[in-house]
Amino acid sequence: MLRRLLIISFALLIAIAGLSYETLSAEQKKTEQKQKDKKSEETYKLKLSDPFLAKTMTYYLNIRSALVKGDNRGARVNAEQFVKAAKSTISDSDKEKSAKEKDKVATQTNIMKAAMPIADSQTGMTEARAVFGTLGDMIVDYISRIAPQSDSKQLKVYYCDISKHYWVETTDEKMANPFLGRDNPDCGEIKPGAPEPTAPGKDPFLKCEPKKK
Numbered sequence: 001m002l003r004r005l006l007i008i009s010f011a012l013l014i015a016i017a018g019l020s021y022e023t024l025s026a027e028q029k030k031t032e033q034k035q036k037d038k039k040s041e042e043t044y045k046l047k048l049s050d051p052f053l054a055k056t057m058t059y060y061l062n063i064r065s066a067l068v069k070g071d072n073r074g075a076r077v078n079a080e081q082f083v084k085a086a087k088s089t090i091s092d093s094d095k096e097k098s099a100k101e102k103d104k105v106a107t108q109t110n111i112m113k114a115a116m117p118i119a120d121s122q123t124g125m126t127e128a129r130a131v132f133g134t135l136g137d138m139i140v141d142y143i144s145r146i147a148p149q150s151d152s153k154q155l156k157v158y159y160c161d162i163s164k165h166y167w168v169e170t171t172d173e174k175m176a177n178p179f180l181g182r183d184n185p186d187c188g189e190i191k192p193g194a195p196e197p198t199a200p201g202k203d204p205f206l207k208c209e210p211k212k213k
Contacts, residue, residue, distance in 0.1 A: 044170050046154055050147040052108050055085040057155075057168075060139065063118060064167060067132055067178035068185060072125050075132075079118035086112035104146050111138045129179050133165030140166045158188040 044061055048054040059082035066074030090108050097105070114135045118128045143152050156169050163179040167188075176185045 045172065046170060048147075048151045048154065050151050052086065052089045052111075053143070053147055053151055055089050056082050056111075059085060060115075060135070060168065061170065063115075063132060063135075064169070064178045065176075067125075067129055068176045068181055070125060070181050072123075072128065075118055075125075075128050076121065076123070079115050082115045083112055083119055086115070107138070107142055107146060111135065111142060114138055129163075129181075132167070132178055133160075133163055136165055136167040139168055143168070156190055158190060160188050162187055 044058055046054075046057060048057060059078045062078040063075050063082065066072075066078060086108060090112065091105055114131065117123050117131045118135070123131070140157050143155065143157070154171060156171055156173075156175075157166055158169065158175060158177075159166050160177055160179050162184075165179060167178055169175065175188055177187045180187055
C-alpha cells in the first residue's frame with residue numbers, strides 16, 4: 001500500500017513538473033517573440049503636428065520596413081498598432097463639425113479601415129503588399145490635402161511605376177520599395193502630389209512582376 005502511494009505521488013510530481021515546464025516554455029516563447037517584435041520596430045525622428053499622423057506614422061513606417069524585408073508578422077503586429085492608434089484619434093461625434101472637419105474624420109476613418117486587412121493573421125505577403133499600396137495612396141492624399149505643410153516637409157513620397165502605388169518614407173531614409181521587397185528595392189521615384197485613386201478590384205500590383213536581373 002505504501003509502495004503504491006509512493007508510486008502515485010511520484011507520478012503526480014512528474015506530471016506537475018511537466019505542466020510547469022510547458023507553462024514556462026510557453027511564457028518564454030511569448031517573451032522571446034515580444035523581444036523579436038520590438039527589435040523589428042524602428043525609431044524615427046519625426047515631429048508631426050497633425051495628431052493623426054503623429055500617432056500612426058511610426059507604425060506605417062514599420063509596416064513598410066517589414067514588407068521590404070518580407071516579414072509578414074512584423075507587418076501584422078504594426079498594422080494592429082496602427083489601427084489602434086488611428087482609432088484613438090478619430091472623433092465619433094459629428095455635432096457642430098464643419099464640412100472640412102467631417103471630411104478630415106471621414107478620410108482618417110477610411111485610412112484606418114484600409115490598414116485592417118494587413119492586421120489579419122490570414123493575410124499573406126502578396127495581399128499585404130497590395131493593401132499597403134492602397135493605404136499609401138490614401139495617406140499621401142491625406143498629407144497633401146489635410147496635414148500641415150510642416151509635416152509634409154519631414155516626409156518623402158515615392159511612386160512605384162510597376163505597382164502603380166505611392167508610399168511614404170522619412171527624409172532620412174534610403175529608398176526601399178515595399179511592394180517588390182528585396183527582389184527590387186530600388187524601384188521607385190520621388191513624385192510628390194496626391195495620387196490618382198485605383199479602381200476597386202483592379203489593383204495593378206496583383207499583376208506585378210519583380211524586375212529580372
